Amino acid sequence: MSVEDHWKTSQLEDQRPEHSLIKFMTYDRFQLLHRHLRLFDHTKFTDDDDFPIVFQSVELWSLHIQLVTTELCDPGSHLAVDEGMIQCTGRNKQVTYVPNKPIDTGLKVWIAAQLGLFMRWIWHQPVAKYGPVGVSAKEPASQKGRRKGKGRGSRRRTSYEADEDDEIKEVIHVITEAGNKMMALNSTQSVVIALINLLPELTYHVFVDNLFSSPDLFRSLRRHGHGATGTARPNCGIYKGLADAKKAGKAGKSGFQFNEIKVIPTADNQVRRLNILPYNLANNSSSSTSLGQSDSLEG
Structure with a gap:
């Protein structure tokens, strides 16, 4: 249902909201007023390649929703991690097109969910050199201070950094059939670790699809104390x-x-x-x- 539907009348097999607004304000007048309304102070934001203005504008609301979610609902041990789309057809370079999706055009987010409830999410920049906002595949992922359910806060624009006494590197030493070698997670795999680190400190079992799955990711999850299953x-x-x-x-x-x-x-x-x-x-x-x-x- 769109905003415009509130000005339409119900028809057979097409029920509309009963609280019609047409007798108070026309749709055109609402649009003229709405274009001047802001949910944020635009003067406080600066253009940042690592954290675009479109994400800065809604970050306070985004963090609030995520924190309230975990206050009202204690996450269980089983989680699903996947990508999602927030419908947006405006002119913005952060808008992503993903074919064959129910919502194929919009802002892309990486989501940790449980029973259909989104617990945590991370914004995504479509340009290849960026990817998930705040996630660097080559930087260590932090356990300390990142899994208390307190969101990203003032460290939102930086990569996930590790404390010296609590370092778990995403470049890991692996024993393979061909011998020992070093493995590095790509940004898509690293976002799984980053999302879990944003949740309250628990032991989780993560379910993923074949976009994320790899033996290297699952080894890294084990090092973080979590289990995983995926196609x-x-x-x-x-x-x-x-x-x-x-x-x-x-x-x-x-x-x-x-x-x-x-x-x-x-x-x-x-x-x-x-x-x-x-x-x-x-x-x-x-x-x-x-x-x-x-x-x-x-x-």
């Missing part, structure tokens, strides 16, 4: 045999039996990789690949 893309770094089975499954040649599950742990035994054939209808097979924690396997 995975064949090129995210999972075991090659499972990726090949996924590809062959499109032709019904994955080699899996009906409802068969294969689990292969990573070399460091920190992440388990699953492949399952959930159905086989009229000889059309379909398989899905997932990642889970080695000590708590869920799919």
